[in-house]
Amino acid sequence: MTLTAEPQVKVATHCPYCALQCGMSLSGTAVAPREFPTNGGGLCQKGWTSGSLLTTPTRLTTPLVRVDGELVPTTWDDALDLVARRIAEIQAEHGRDGIAVFGGGGLTNEKSYLLGKFARVALGTSQVDYNGRFCMSSAAAAGNKAFGIDRGMPFPLTDVGKADAVLLIGANPAETMPPFMQHMRSAIDAGGLVVVDPRRTPTAEQASLHLAPAPGTDLALALGILHALVAEGLFDRDYVDSRTRGFEAVWQIVARWWPERVERITGVAAADQRRVATVLANARNAYILTARGTEQHASGSDNVSAWINLALALGLPGRAGSGYGCLTGQGNGQGGREHGQKADQLPGYRKIDDPAAREHVARVWGVDPGTLPGPGRSAYELLDALGTDSGPKAMLVFGSNVVVSAPRSSHVAERLRTLDLLVVADFVLSETAAMADVVLPVTQWAEESGTMTNLEGRILLRQKAIDPPAGVRSDLEVLNGLAERLGQPGERFPVRAETVFAELREASRGGLADYSGITYERLHDGEALYWPVTGTDHAGTPRLFLDSFAHPDGRARFVPVEHRGPAEPIDDEFPLILTTGRVLQHYQSGAQTRRIAELSDVVPEAYVEVHPDTAARHGLADGDWAEVVSRRGETTARVRYIASMRPDTIFLPFHFPGAQRANLLTNPALDPTSRMPEFKVCAVRLTKKDGAE
Numbered sequence: 001m002t003l004t005a006e007p008q009v010k011v012a013t014h015c016p017y018c019a020l021q022c023g024m025s026l027s028g029t030a031v032a033p034r035e036f037p038t039n040g041g042g043l044c045q046k047g048w049t050s051g052s053l054l055t056t057p058t059r060l061t062t063p064l065v066r067v068d069g070e071l072v073p074t075t076w077d078d079a080l081d082l083v084a085r086r087i088a089e090i091q092a093e094h095g096r097d098g099i100a101v102f103g104g105g106g107l108t109n110e111k112s113y114l115l116g117k118f119a120r121v122a123l124g125t126s127q128v129d130y131n132g133r134f135c136m137s138s139a140a141a142a143g144n145k146a147f148g149i150d151r152g153m154p155f156p157l158t159d160v161g162k163a164d165a166v167l168l169i170g171a172n173p174a175e176t177m178p179p180f181m182q183h184m185r186s187a188i189d190a191g192g193l194v195v196v197d198p199r200r201t202p203t204a205e206q207a208s209l210h211l212a213p214a215p216g217t218d219l220a221l222a223l224g225i226l227h228a229l230v231a232e233g234l235f236d237r238d239y240v241d242s243r244t245r246g247f248e249a250v251w252q253i254v255a256r257w258w259p260e261r262v263e264r265i266t267g268v269a270a271a272d273q274r275r276v277a278t279v280l281a282n283a284r285n286a287y288i289l290t291a292r293g294t295e296q297h298a299s300g301s302d303n304v305s306a307w308i309n310l311a312l313a314l315g316l317p318g319r320a321g322s323g324y325g326c327l328t329g330q331g332n333g334q335g336g337r338e339h340g341q342k343a344d345q346l347p348g349y350r351k352i353d354d355p356a357a358r359e360h361v362a363r364v365w366g367v368d369p370g371t372l373p374g375p376g377r378s379a380y381e382l383l384d385a386l387g388t389d390s391g392p393k394a395m396l397v398f399g400s401n402v403v404v405s406a407p408r409s410s411h412v413a414e415r416l417r418t419l420d421l422l423v424v425a426d427f428v429l430s431e432t433a434a435m436a437d438v439v440l441p442v443t444q445w446a447e448e449s450g451t452m453t454n455l456e457g458r459i460l461l462r463q464k465a466i467d468p469p470a471g472v473r474s475d476l477e478v479l480n481g482l483a484e485r486l487g488q489p490g491e492r493f494p495v496r497a498e499t500v501f502a503e504l505r506e507a508s509r510g511g512l513a514d515y516s517g518i519t520y521e522r523l524h525d526g527e528a529l530y531w532p533v534t535g536t537d538h539a540g541t542p543r544l545f546l547d548s549f550a551h552p553d554g555r556a557r558f559v560p561v562e563h564r565g566p567a568e569p570i571d572d573e574f575p576l577i578l579t580t581g582r583v584l585q586h587y588q589s590g591a592q593t594r595r596i597a598e599l600s601d602v603v604p605e606a607y608v609e610v611h612p613d614t615a616a617r618h619g620l621a622d623g624d625w626a627e628v629v630s631r632r633g634e635t636t637a638r639v640r641y642i643a644s645m646r647p648d649t650i651f652l653p654f655h656f657p658g659a660q661r662a663n664l665l666t667n668p669a670l671d672p673t674s675r676m677p678e679f680k681v682c683a684v685r686l687t688k689k690d691g692a693e
């Protein structure tokens with residue numbers, strides 16, 4: 001089907017930001033909320049103001065190339081010729097893996113798919129990964145272990161809206177995705193919303209019970225609650241016996257983590273741990289939902305496994321009206337990791353080292369499976385290797401701003417500076433684009449059609465609503481232009497999203513994330529399609545696991561995990577715990593939201609939340625400029641007194657650039673399974689900024 005842009009015609013589409021993918025309508029650039037199950041007709045401030053992105057005066061409309069240290073305008077042909085020539089030269093000297101590709105969790109399914117194909121086929125490089133690795137790969141790893149499949153929420157969000165108990169761990173949807181909170185109303189009214197978060201966030205304010213463990217001790221807390229559940233005979237023995245394996249091995253560990261012992265490590269009262277066990281066990285319908293707060297740790301996969309173990313002991317996953325889920329953050333965090341821009345995956349959530357998967361995908365791509373590279377480096381390891389003897393010498397970045405969003409970001413910037421070639425495709429001059437040798441101005445959300453997969457695993461059609469400004473091209477056109485210059489047949493890299501999607505359907509056919517039955521027509525007609533959708537007459541799978549889990553024997557797995565605490569404990573030199581997160585007005589690296597006056601006027605600069613006693617001990621008044629220092633760097637932020645903060649913990653939002661980057665401080669210690677960095681906890685000290693009044 002053909003989707004045409006007709007300015008001023010009301011086009012049904014979705015928000016450009018987070019994974020809630022709220023329904024909205026666009027008339028030109030005017031945004032109006034639209035009734036859709038995830039948002040129920042609501043939008044947050046980011047969604048309401050997203051039309052401003054389409055008219056931002058900082059929009060890039062001309063390719064830029066670096067000459068004598070300055071980025072200067074050039075033509076598309078010259079820019080693409082230059083990039084292709086340099087790629088060929090670098091690969092001739094350093095081999096196929098001399099070129100890296102870095103994608104993003106905001107890219108549409110079509111772009112994610114074509115980017116992975118471009119890396120493996122046109123470049124022949126294994127060095128491809130994406131910023132979704134920073135987002136929820138730990139939950140994905142734990143979900144795969146427990147259930148044999150990773151779909152963030154294996155049920156529609158509206159199901160959660162009927163529950164009388166919800167345990168939210170490391171999630172702050174009241175700020176990050178406010179329309180989500182309508183689905184918490186039933187649990188709030190029943191006195192069953194429990195929030196686990198070191199901070200008393202706006203979400204925690206609405207909870208019946210707020211548990212504030214020391215950052216990095218979530219796993220111990222999960223063990224304590226599970227201990228209480230079993231010790232008090234509240235766990236679901238029949239479910240454990242009939243639908244799971246491995247409980248005994250988990251209990252051998254959990255038996256040693258009685259609530260009083262857990263209280264000493266986490267600071268959460270034993271009585272509160274027991275109360276949570278009782279609330280969840282007595283609920284008619286209950287959900288356990290995790291997010292970045294528990295995932296972004298060097299033990300992130302194990303943390304999530306511990307919460308899934310609790311959910312399994314309660315008999316929640318695969319029971320109608322109950323379950324375990326993970327709240328995906330980025331707009332296409334779910335779809336972005338299913339179709340091949342991840343270092344170890346091929347489309348359809350296939351593993352790149354599985355011979356049958358390689359055979360299938362290579363056939364769809366029309367290439368010899370033997371030519372497909374194997375797994376590459378994970379996101380941070382890839383960034384860390386740039387410009388080293390064994391690492392890539394060039395990188396192409398699509399939809400990511402790693403200079404702000406990657407951990408230990410000054411080191412990442414240093415690695416970028418050593419590259420022979422850095423190419424960034426973006427629609428504004430992000431901090432990463434500003435460092436590039438070549439900048440390619442591309443279309444943004446409402447200027448192009450494509451599909452997104454929201455936090456429920458539901459596939460959505462985000463329709464083109466307006467024409468792009470003259471001079472910009474879509475990412476698909478960029479990949480096509482480069483592929484042709486690298487000797488590929490142009491038709492192998494289509495520029496039309498629907499054509500790419502048709503190929504994606506075939507590549508995903510038979511995989512875990514099977515999109516083969518999804519068409520643009522079905523999406524356009526408003527069908528609610530949750531993967532897998534195995535044929536055009538298949539209605540999709542809104543609820544997974546009702547009959548069986550995705551392991552060969554149909555049973556879920558308990559996974560034994562031990563508490564080990566943060567990779568970097570506090571000490572005399574760095575005596576405070578830093579945790580990081582988002583604020584209502586900004587999204588991810590802020591490259592988009594910092595350009596919207598209505599948002600940046602409200603939160604224009606970095607701040608650090610500190611308990612007043614802690615601040616006073618450091619000689620800091622409310623509103624002072626402070627320096628926060630870790631072993632990796634220092635950042636500047638304005639002090640905010642927050643009486644509800646733990647005295648041992650401070651908080652920085654991570655949306656700000658330059659000297660206010662929270663990620664100058666964060667620890668790149670990686671989870672051994674998911675390779676996710678430990679964004680959520682590191683040791684710091686706090687001082688008054690030199691020269692500040």
Ligand code: SF4
Binds near residue numbers: 015022039176177
């Ligand atoms: S940012 Fe998220 S919660 Fe806010 S309007 Fe967009 S999709 Fe909805």
